[in-house]
Amino acid sequence: MADNQVPLIVDIDGTLLRSDLLWESLASLAVRHPLKALLVPFQLLRGRPALKAFLARETRLEIELVPLSKAAVELIEAAEREGRRVILASGSPQAMVDRVRERVGADEAWGTDSITNLTGSSKLLRIQESYGAFDYAGNSWVDLPLWREARRPIAVNPKRLALHFGKRARPDLEVVEDERVGWRAWLRALRPHHWAKNTLMFLPALAAHLEPSPELAVRLLAGFAAFCAMTSAVYLTNDIADLSSDRTHATKRHRPLAAGEIAISHAIVAALLLAVASAALAWYLAPIFAAVLASYLALTSAYTALLKRKLIVDVITLATLYTIRVVAGAVLVQVPLSRWFLAFSIFLFLSLALVKRVVELKELEGANAEKAAGRRYQVEDLGVLIGLGTAAAAASALVYCLYITSDDVLRLYDQPDALWIGLPLFLYWIARLWVLASRGVMHEDPVTATLRDRATYAVLVGFLLTVWLAS
Structure with a gap:
């Protein structure tokens, strides 16, 4: 058989896709239909094909968003330039494999049906019946039978154990990988x-x-x-x-x-x-x-x-x-x-939570988008959220003032009036946080951002000195 007539067979889960559609489906089902997820063990008792068919019916994965392996895509593009056929062969349900084929433009797509789980020896038999000689790209130990029989065995981002046994079975196993992050x-x-x-x-x-x-x-x-x-x-x-x-x-x-x-x-x-x-x-x-x-x-x-x-x-x-x-x-x-400390914390943290939403909406505003995915907030809500957040900040400052004038403070401090110095420090810190958020220059969780901000530690030192003076 001429080289350009030898097809390239590419596995999908963990090979072409940098994820596994079975686990993607299980995660999607657990999140969107948690009660139906309880049926998974019973479906598995009927066999893996039945489980995969159940998941394909009950979930609608956004397969076009699942990241592709750059190394696998390059293999496919090289085969297409040589005029060779590219076949996607996967243990995932046929309907999902067809959608992956539409995404990458392969010539054929083979997947698991209601009877046959298309992995390992089942996949090998299908390939040999259809083409005879073949090149094969896979990533896991279930691909060992295919690597043994392939003209050109290729391991794409292989798992460590699969690579070990793959090399033992075929010393000429070719390894191609995306950038490893470990x-x-x-x-x-x-x-x-x-x-x-x-x-x-x-x-x-x-x-x-x-x-x-x-x-x-x-x-x-x-x-x-x-x-x-x-x-x-x-x-x-x-x-x-x-x-x-x-x-x-x-x-x-x-x-x-x-x-x-x-x-x-x-x-x-x-x-x-x-x-x-x-x-x-x-x-x-x-x-x-x-x-x-x-x-x-x-x-x-x-x-x-x-x-x-x-x-x-x-x-x-x-x-x-x-x-x-x-x-x-x-x-x-x-x-x-302390009830004072609890009230202060609730208002302060409510203000910080609103800062988080304002930061997200500011990013959307900069991207000319109107609504965040999975959220109920729109860019037009910014004014209301900023008002609520600054009101919560003011409420926390008010609680601090009431605490200073309460009888409780007399039991802990000899000079409680010194605690008034902490009020402008707190107002500076929280007001500065809101100004930065409303300008759209804050790009992370507000609590994390404040803990990285030098101004936070300057205020903290000042507040500790205030407490020392009051003691």
Whole structure:
């Protein structure tokens, strides 16, 4: 057979696409139809073809948004220039494979039907019956039978174990890869820079003037670690739930899961391990602390599934999630949470949550868009949101003033009037934050942005001096 008559057979999941359509379908079903997701184990008992047919019926993936492997696309383009036929052969349902074919312009598309799961030896038999000689591009251990028989075996972004056995079966196995990101992708997915939000847990201990001790430090750091593990688990889960919307976003499409740098299955396992480790550590520290952490998980899950798409409810939920961190710190060190401090926190965090929405709408305004994907806010809402946010900031300042004039402050400070110095410092900090947000020069989460801002630390130093003067 002449070289230009030998077809190039290309696998889809993990080869042409930098994701797996089975896991994409499972994630989509769990997010959009959680009750139907409970039927998955029963469908699997009927066999993988039945499960895949069920997922194809119940989900409508935005396949055109799933990232392509640059290396696989280059293989296809090279084969087309040589005048060779390109066939997509995948274990994914035929309907999905047809949509991938439309996207890349292949000559044929073979997928799983209601009877045959088109992987491994089943795929090999179909190829040999249709063409005889063939070149094959795959990525996993199920492709071993095809690599053994292919004229030119190609591994595209292969898994480590698959590459090991592939090389043993065919020493001439050709390896082509996209740029590897490795641990850096996991670092970005876990969002360690967002762990700074969890330092809010330390505030109750500071506000209660607890005596510093090694035991207190260890307890706070252990609680901080538990919260960080849980928040990273939540970020992974959120990224899985938001795959479609993230892939249409100007910057979020570069997130590791949206870009296909981390497999959905790996992210699920990592999220489960982090959540279990977090829960175990929290329970060891104090059952009530574990209960607060569980409430955080429940509320953030509700936020991801439903509440973030509800007008105003979403920002109230975000403010509550920030406040839960403060409550967690209080129960961890066993200090009562002042009603003044709680009221101040609620208004302040509501203001910060509104800053987050204003920042998002400012980005849309700059891109000449009207509405954010998956949100209920429009650019025309900017005026209302800025008004609500600045009002919440003013309310938090008012609570601070009322606290200074209350009887409670006399029990903690010898010179409580010195605390008035903190008012202009706070007003400067929160007003500056709102000015930056309304100008559209802030491009990240407001809590993270403020923790990176030098002005925040200057104000913090000034406030600590104020507390020292009042003591």
